[in-house]
Amino acid sequence: MTRKQKRLAIIGGGVSVIAAAVLLVLFALQEQIVYFHSPSDVVEKQVGSGTRIRLGGLVEDGSVVRGQGSEVAFAVTDTANTVSVRYEGILPDLFREGQGVVVEGAFPQAGAPFVADTVLAKHDETYMPREVADSLKDKGVWQGE
Amino acid sequence: MIVELGHYALIMALATALLQSVLPLIGARRMDQSLMDFAPAASLACFSLTLFSFFALTVAYVTSDFSVVNVWENSHTLKPMIYKISGVWGNHEGSMLLWILILTFFSALVAVFGGNLPSTLKSNVLAVQAWIVSTFLLFVLLTSNPFARLNPAPIEGRDLNPILQDIGLAIHPPLLYLGYVGFSICFSFAVAALIDGRIDAAWARWVRPWTLAAWTTLTAGIAMGSYWAYYELGWGGWWFWDPVENASFMPWLAGTALLHSALVMEKREALKIWTVLLAIMTFSLSLLGTFLVRSGVLTSVHAFATDPTRGVFILGILVLFIGGAFALFAMRAQTLSHGGIFAPISREGALVLNNLFLTTATATVLVGTLYPLVLEAITGEKISVGPPFFNLTFGPLMIPLLLAVPFGPLLAWKRGDLWAVCQRLYAAAGISLLVALAVIYFSTGAPVLAALGVALGVWLMAGSVTDLLTRAGVGRAKLSVLWPRLKGLPRSAFGTATAHFGVGVMVIGIVAVTAFSTEAVTTLRPGEQTTAGPFALRFEELRPNNGPNYTETQGRLTVLRDGEAISQITPSKRIYTARRMPTTEAGIMTTGASQLYVALGDETADGGTVVRVWWKPWVTFIWIGAVIMSLGGIVSLSDRRLRIGAPSPKRAKTPVPAGETQ
Numbered sequence: 001m002t003r004k005q006k007r008l009a010i011i012g013g014g015v016s017v018i019a020a021a022v023l024l025v026l027f028a029l030q031e032q033i034v035y036f037h038s039p040s041d042v043v044e045k046q047v048g049s050g051t052r053i054r055l056g057g058l059v060e061d062g063s064v065v066r067g068q069g070s071e072v073a074f075a076v077t078d079t080a081n082t083v084s085v086r087y088e089g090i091l092p093d094l095f096r097e098g099q100g101v102v103v104e105g106a107f108p109q110a111g112a113p114f115v116a117d118t119v120l121a122k123h124d125e126t127y128m129p130r131e132v133a134d135s136l137k138d139k140g141v142w143q144g145e
Numbered sequence: 146m147i148v149e150l151g152h153y154a155l156i157m158a159l160a161t162a163l164l165q166s167v168l169p170l171i172g173a174r175r176m177d178q179s180l181m182d183f184a185p186a187a188s189l190a191c192f193s194l195t196l197f198s199f200f201a202l203t204v205a206y207v208t209s210d211f212s213v214v215n216v217w218e219n220s221h222t223l224k225p226m227i228y229k230i231s232g233v234w235g236n237h238e239g240s241m242l243l244w245i246l247i248l249t250f251f252s253a254l255v256a257v258f259g260g261n262l263p264s265t266l267k268s269n270v271l272a273v274q275a276w277i278v279s280t281f282l283l284f285v286l287l288t289s290n291p292f293a294r295l296n297p298a299p300i301e302g303r304d305l306n307p308i309l310q311d312i313g314l315a316i317h318p319p320l321l322y323l324g325y326v327g328f329s330i331c332f333s334f335a336v337a338a339l340i341d342g343r344i345d346a347a348w349a350r351w352v353r354p355w356t357l358a359a360w361t362t363l364t365a366g367i368a369m370g371s372y373w374a375y376y377e378l379g380w381g382g383w384w385f386w387d388p389v390e391n392a393s394f395m396p397w398l399a400g401t402a403l404l405h406s407a408l409v410m411e412k413r414e415a416l417k418i419w420t421v422l423l424a425i426m427t428f429s430l431s432l433l434g435t436f437l438v439r440s441g442v443l444t445s446v447h448a449f450a451t452d453p454t455r456g457v458f459i460l461g462i463l464v465l466f467i468g469g470a471f472a473l474f475a476m477r478a479q480t481l482s483h484g485g486i487f488a489p490i491s492r493e494g495a496l497v498l499n500n501l502f503l504t505t506a507t508a509t510v511l512v513g514t515l516y517p518l519v520l521e522a523i524t525g526e527k528i529s530v531g532p533p534f535f536n537l538t539f540g541p542l543m544i545p546l547l548l549a550v551p552f553g554p555l556l557a558w559k560r561g562d563l564w565a566v567c568q569r570l571y572a573a574a575g576i577s578l579l580v581a582l583a584v585i586y587f588s589t590g591a592p593v594l595a596a597l598g599v600a601l602g603v604w605l606m607a608g609s610v611t612d613l614l615t616r617a618g619v620g621r622a623k624l625s626v627l628w629p630r631l632k633g634l635p636r637s638a639f640g641t642a643t644a645h646f647g648v649g650v651m652v653i654g655i656v657a658v659t660a661f662s663t664e665a666v667t668t669l670r671p672g673e674q675t676t677a678g679p680f681a682l683r684f685e686e687l688r689p690n691n692g693p694n695y696t697e698t699q700g701r702l703t704v705l706r707d708g709e710a711i712s713q714i715t716p717s718k719r720i721y722t723a724r725r726m727p728t729t730e731a732g733i734m735t736t737g738a739s740q741l742y743v744a745l746g747d748e749t750a751d752g753g754t755v756v757r758v759w760w761k762p763w764v765t766f767i768w769i770g771a772v773i774m775s776l777g778g779i780v781s782l783s784d785r786r787l788r789i790g791a792p793s794p795k796r797a798k799t800p801v802p803a804g805e806t807q
Contacts (some may be wrong), residue, residue: 009489014501021505021542025512028537029530033516036527054529069668070746070755089666090379090746090757093718093727104529134527 034104038138039081049107055083055114056102064097073113076101084113092121148213151201152292155242158194158249159282161187165275169268170340181264184271185256191278192253195246199233202242202291206233212298215239215291221304221723223694231315232305237439237455238291240318244435245281247319247326251355252278255330262351269337270330277329280462288455304694304723313373317366321393324363325431328400330355332428335421336470339477344417349410352424354782356407360400361778367393368771379729379744381664381759383767386535391514392434395507399427402503405496413493413558415486418478419500425474429467430507436463442518491561495553502546509538547601547652550645551608554638555615569615573607588661598656605649609642640781644774651770654738657763664760666746668753674705677741678760681705682714687754695719697730700745700754704734716743716756738763 036054037047047053055076063075063084070089074097075082085103095101105116165187172180202215206229211217219236220229228235234243252274259267285291334352338344370393375383384390403423410420436442440456487493513530521527551573555566581600585593616638617631667675669684676682685701699717703710716732732743739762746755 003486006486006489010494010497013489013498017501017542018505021509021538024538024541025509028534029512029516032533032537033528033530036529054527066747066749069749069753070666090744090755093379093729 036102038078039076039083040078042083043081047107049109049112052104052106054102054104055085055116056100057083059095059097059099059101061097076103076114085116086113087116087119089117089119091119094121095119096121147201147204148210148292148294151198151205152290154194154198154201155282155286155292158191158198158245159279159286161191161194162249162275162279162282165191166272166279169272173265173268173272176265178264181268184268184275185259187275188249188252188256188271191275192246192249195242195249199242199246202239203230203233206230209302210298211300211302212295213291214293214295217295217299217302219305220302221694222301223723224305224310225693227312227315228305228310232309234318235305235309235314238285238289241281241285241289241439242291243318243322244326245278245285247322248274248278248281248329251327251330252333259351266334266337266341266348266351269340270333273333273336273340274329277333277466280465284455284458284462288458302723304721307695307719307721307724307726307728308377310694310721311373311377313369313377317369317373319366320362320369321366324359324361324366324400325393325396325434327355327359327362328396328403328424328428328431331359331403331424332466332470335424336473338421339470339473342477342480344421344481346411346414349407349420352420353404353407353411356400356404356424357778357782360397360404361775361782363393363397363400364771364778365775367397368768368775371771372768376731376733377728379731381731381742381744381757381761383658383764386513386530386532388514389438391510392437395510395514396427396430396434398503398507398510399423399430402500402507403427405499405503409493409496413487415493416497416500417481421478421481422474423500423504425467425470426504429463429470430511432459432463432466436460437514487558488560490556490563492553492556492558494561495549495556498549499546499553502542506539506542506546509542510535513538544601547605547648550605550648551611554609554612554641554645570608570611573604573611576607577601577604592660595656595660598660599653602649602651602653602656605652606646607649609645609649612645613638613642636784637781640777640779640784642777643780644777647770647773647775647777649770650766650773654763654766654768654770657766658761662759662761662764664757666755666757668749669756670751670753673753675756675758677758678739678762679706680711680741680760681708682741682743682756682758684754684756687748690717692719694723695721698745700732700743700756702732702743702756704741714741714743716745718745735765738765738769740764 034052034054036056037045039055039057041047042053042055057076057078060075060077060082063073065073067073072087072091073084074087075084077083085105087103087105099121102120103114103116104118104120105114107113108115165184168180168187169184171177172183202213204210205213205216206220207226209216209220209222209229211220215236215238219232219239224232232239234240252271255262255267255270255274259270262270331352334348334355338348367390370390371383374385375381403420406416406420406423409416436456436459440459442456513534517528517530551570552563552566555569556563577600580603581596584596584599613631613634616634617627619627622630663678665675665677669675671684671686674681674683681704683703683705685703687698687700690697690699697717697719699715702714702716704712704714712734714732714734717730719728719730720726721728729744734741739760742759742761744757746757748754
């Protein structure tokens with residue numbers, strides 16, 4: 001091969017790998033990202049059933065009900081609107097009523113409670129998930145600094 | 146008093162670093178030896194002052210001096226001594242001080258071991274390093290002073306975040322920072338070379354040991370962090386594609402690419418411009434990681450306290466160094482001469498392929514990490530990019546790269562013979578296929594992909610053994626000379642083979658735990674049983690227990706195999722008294738390379754306890770693989786060629802070792 005051909009081979013190989021990566025990233029960004037919603041967003045934007053979302057807010061006081069085994073039901077609120085959530089599994093250590101929480105999952109069908117497969121609480125007692133803090137600030141019920 | 150001295154020492158360090166940023170540069174331009182000699186002396190002084198400052202803060206922690214705000218916020222008299230010491234860097238201010246300590250440590254190392262560097266290059270490198278030191282010292286002194294006092298002093302401290310009260314805190318951050326910050330030396334070398342406008346194979350030979358050292362510790366640091374998160378968080382996962390993990394993983398990927406491209410530059414004087422660019426990018430990613438983790442734009446256990454001024458300051462540092470380095474690069478890159486040419490099928494070609502895949506993979510991780518931040522800044526829409534994104538983008542890029550790994554070291558420089566290499570790898574390929582069939586045969590219902598994944602790991606392991614054997618001359622030389630020839634191979638050959646072997650071990654661990662682990666959440670009352678993998682677990686009791694600064698509820702479970710008790714697992718839920726904060730301590734039993742992992746949940750109304758049980762076959766291979774990779778780095782570092790430093794370019798053309806001739 002001449003010098004020019006060698007260079008072309010290397011550049012061609014490089015461009016094809018990068019093109020493949022760009023396509024993968026674009027595809028994944030369409031399919032695999034999860035939007036964050038507050039309970040009010042859920043009501044206003046009519047999130048379709050089966051769409052994975054992250055739902056964040058405060059765990060409503062008095063809403064936590066433990067069912068059979070590791071089933072738990074609770075409500076996530078931003079004080080304006082409230083969404084009921086079902087979850088099966090172990091709750092994080094810092095999951096408490098009146099505290100911030102982010103859950104990930106989907107509505108199985110319209111009108112049914114939200115089914116979460118992941119519940120994220122915070123890493124220490126002074127910390128509030130940022131998305132939750134922001135959406136509470138929007139609603140004017142933020143009590144932190 | 147010692148606290149004030151520590152603060153003062155830090156200010157003195159800043160003054161020294163500022164002088165060190167300017168004087169050696171002038172010296173290098175004017176060829177003034179006395180000004181250039183200032184650089185190593187200043188580096189050592191700066192390191193000593195920072196070390197003293199760090200020592201002063203440690204003393205404040207050890208003696209529980211709560212008149213220091215930082216100690217009051219993060220310590221407690223009842224905290225065990227090891228956490229008092231490691232707690233020094235278990236907070237924002239202290240961890241930044243550790244950052245700077247390691248930064249000055251590396252510049253002191255260059256000052257001490259850089260005797261064979263040309264004096265202008267050494268001066269420039271140390272000056273550039275001092276720029277970084279100065280900006281970070283300014284950052285600490287202006288926005289994150291660890292020595293701020295509190296009056297009146299409280300009687301008791303607020304204790305360290307319980308998640309951090311673990312031996313992991315003593316090991317993970319120092320190792321991680323050694324790697325993370327170690328890449329600053331490569332950056333300084335690159336910028337110094339650009340200032341000089343001159344770069345050659347000898348440059349690559351000086352840079353490689355630093356890259357290797359940083360890479361080795363970063364590998365160990367990330368692995369340690371992964372294992373820590375695995376057993377501490379009680380989620381049973383070893384990698385979450387959390388932005389904070391990505392922040393350390395991106396410099397690792399770029400650093401791995403740098404390690405390989407510097408090899409091409411050292412041996413063949415090719416890829417010069419690319420290697421310099423990669424050195425700049427690697428440390429830029431370290432800085433970006435520091436920004437992401439420390440500024441509070443991300444929410445994680447690593448973002449200790451969020452203060453907007455800090456974020457803006459680090460962003461300023463980021464723009465200054467990355468922007469400055471790239472501007473310099475754009476101005477000077479053309480002046481660097483081009484190196485030797487090579488065929489696409491050659492050792493160089495394989496290393497270019499490695500770089501192509503690794504940098505593309507770095508870019509996908511970067512996109513996944515920054516996209517949510519950018520999208521929120523532009524549209525206000527909040528999204529999260531989780532594991533599915535990375536599995537879909539990063540995964541497919543890694544598979545061809547890993548498949549190609551065994552070919553690389555077997556190809557000759559300049560022009561390789563792919564067909565001959567394939568023939569040498571027949572045995573490795575055969576073994577991998579047999580293993581794939583065995584996996585399908587023995588684990589009923591194993592997905593074919595899992596079998597292929599395990600085979601990929603075996604392929605990497607067998608490939609690295611093949612590499613060593615081929616170099617020793619198996620199949621061409623007599624059996625009696627094989628052993629002496631194997632022993633005579635350069636240490637770097639062993640290092641390469643060991644590191645690639647480690648990748649294989651890690652791949653097997655990842656595949657096994659992804660495909661074969663089982664997970665169950667059940668409610669157990671005392672005496673009840675559940676099964677996990679080949680074991681049965683009997684829940685015995687819940688009992689209260691007291692630790693030095695916590696109280697806990699400990700579950701006791703007996704592990705049974707074929708009805709016989711073989712071990713006990715004691716997971717617990719702790720409440721740390723000072724912060725009233727609960728944590729989960731997982732119970733882990735290791736058998737062979739596999740682990741049984743038990744986490745406790747809440748107690749139910751009917752007297753049961755929610756228990757989450759994972760059976761994780763071969764999971765420890767993930768971290769063992771990483772440790773083997775680090776060992777490979779250490780073996781490579783001990784190579785004679787790196788120990789005695791860079792010879793003149795003429796002597797760089799060493800005779801080609803056996804096995805590379807073709």
